[in-house]
Amino acid sequence: MTTTPIQRLTRRARELLPPAGVITDEARLRTYECDGLAHYRVTPALVVIPEDTGQLAGIVRACAELGVPYVARGSGTGLSGGALPHAEGVLVVTSRLRAIREIRVEDQRAVVEPGVINLDVTRAATPSGYYYAPDPSSQQVCSIGGNVAENSGGAHCLKYGFTTNHVTGVEMVTPDGELVRLGGDAPDTPGYDLLGAVVGSEGTLGVVTEVTVRLTRLPEKVVTVLAGFDSTDRAGAAVSAIIAAGVVPAAVEMMDALSIEAAEAAVQCHYPAGAGAVLVVELDGPSSDVDAEYADVAQLCEQNGAFEVRTATDAAERALIWKGRKSAFAAVGRISPDYIVQDGVIPRTALPEVLRRIGELSEQSGVRVANVFHAGDGNLHPLVLFDDAVEGAGQAAEEVSRAILDLCIEHGGSITGEHGVGADKAPYMARMFAEDDLDTMQLVRCAFDPDRISNPGKVFPTPRLCGERPGRRRGVHPLQEAGLAEVF
């Protein structure tokens, strides 16, 4: 009797992992069928939950040997189906790899396992006066490994940058089972910046087993401003004025009337009554700088028509302001049974035009769209509302959603600012990039994973055939062999 690769892999998994870490029971497999984007569902053939990074590396190596596709999954909070399982593959769950191995304040670095929760890095560093800057809104549950895969951002990336700016090194298992270190503690590791390619590659270049991150000094002062405007145009003008004044806020968030309504219904955030738009502007840094910037921001909001400006200077007041913004996604559930979240980006200056066009789309189609977004960097999060129980409503919402992405591309933006391409937006890649662009990106894929076993089917609409790999060199370099060079 012949055995299938997945059967052989299951046997290997049982040798490598304790029984609890190997899941083959159909009902339990089904609990892993989706990530945060729940309308894509695939039941994996096998789920493994390694207890240490050695087991993790062992599983990937076994997949490489047997040619079995694998998908890595952290906390499963992704919003693009990046951790959508493969039906004939294994889902490698990193949720038990939660050790924070080192906090070294004198180097401003932390070394963590991939399953460590984002916020736990900050919690561990805070007693020393430090934190981990990237703060995706799922930071209480999302994992660092997932952040590395998605190059996660967050509200504060306007000033502090993304995961890629804060991860200085990883240890990873490549799709052919090799354990490699990319980057490290120190900057500018000699050679190609493979780390820069791996961060944000959505698990298609391998699985990280350890991550070294930069720790950032906690700011001396944080001030959060909430300003109410009668329209998104006015709020947008205020944002432009703040940027033009040379202020770099830690965060600038905007919500429109519909998303405010949803947030009020859900968490009673008591945002300014009757506002057509609110801005949340956070300033952080040394006290005297923050005070000067705050004076500017308050004045610019008022000059641009803010009818109410509130200021929070302590943690409790800040939390109150952020409550409405942070609850926005969940809150739309109060006003609509179903919704699609988009993540397109536009040049910030195109905001008024794009918002108007979204309004028109909504009007023409009868599909409601609530707008919540990172206004400072033009990252939209339109929430397209629909009721799946109504026939055709889902499709109408999909169409509006697609049209919004087209608007982003038309304005020179991106189809995704932080959620990733995943399974969801792979078809849109060909609208944003030319065939040669995608072909070139896949040269990187071919170098790492010519057989496409690492998270196959994600990111790229059409896989590139990697050919016969004429140049793959595993042993001695030809120059060395020819005696032309000794040391590399």
Next chain:
Amino acid sequence: MVATTVTVDGVAVGRVERPTTTAEVAAVLREAAADGHTVVPTGAGTKITWGLPPHSADVLLDLSGLDGVVEHEAGDLIVTARAGTPLAQVQEQVASAGQRLLLDETVPGGTVGGILATNASGPRRLLGGTMRDLLIGVTFVRADGVIARAGGKVVKNVAGYDVGKLLVGSYGTLAVVTECTFRLHPVPRARRWLTAPVGSGQEAHALTQAMIHAQVVPAAVDVAIDADGRGTLTVLLEGRPDGVEGRADVVRRLLGETAESDHAPEGWGGYPWDATATERDVALKLAFGISGLGDVLEAARGLIVRGSSGAGVLYAALPATGSDPADIAATVERLRGVCVHHRGSLVVLDAPVGLKPALDVWGPVPALGLMQRVKDEFDPDRRLSPGRFVGGI
């Protein structure tokens, strides 16, 4: 096509091509691919001798004519420039809107493409990072002449692989960059350089640690140490006038005696070697975990050292004239050992061409096998700046 007696780091150049558009670059590369010719891209040529000499340079691709700012969207804080544009020209153009590209000009005249290819950085890397942190979009031509793009014109963008980062610091061995889009920052309203004397590596270490842990958000913390181990530590503060004044008080308390200026001190941000000298020094780049600063400086005693102590990147000049190559190689290895011990690396950026064969220029490179595979995918015939980079790439 120009007939020439030009050389690149001692290697004879077959011919020089000077394209002025991306399409022309593509035409040159297609032709070179058809002829099996090697191609070495260059900008202003200020760092063309960095790394190892190429094995061959059939075509020197001079990109200095591919210059100019293509687009500056002040409201979006972005600028797009052709690769051959001098950094200074980009700065001048965006300054009109009160903005800057947060990169230091470490060598006068350097182009954005050249800085990209070598990942050159200066003191302000502590605040803004390096090229990899500021490049948001790139247009390039592959070895086979295909034009491709990655990234885009918006800062926040996770669509597709970040090929731009692979090109940063690739020394012209993967593709020829023709256009770059960068994020910009506002020019600060006030800035202050505070300089304090340091008597030893350990003192520089202690003051650096004090600066980065204080809540003064320094734009730069760098050291300039002379051969006797003594020198200065300079802190740059940028921001609002009130803010800078308030933070300067903190810095003064921590540093003690300081000299202060609203302008950069003489030589600040430059390398410790004279690139124009006829007898080139051996130019070293030392990177390390910042807790290793004291040890690295002690080990480098006797050399002139400059660099960003706050970021863990220093540059040292090792005089080549009159020294035995074996002694120089031994010094390089000794210093490399200290950097590696502190989780870093040492690269010989430049050296007299006759000396390079005696030195391990790049040192040990982790994941070299993967890098070879990336090279093989992008440039399977190994025609772009062949031999200049790590592992014979």
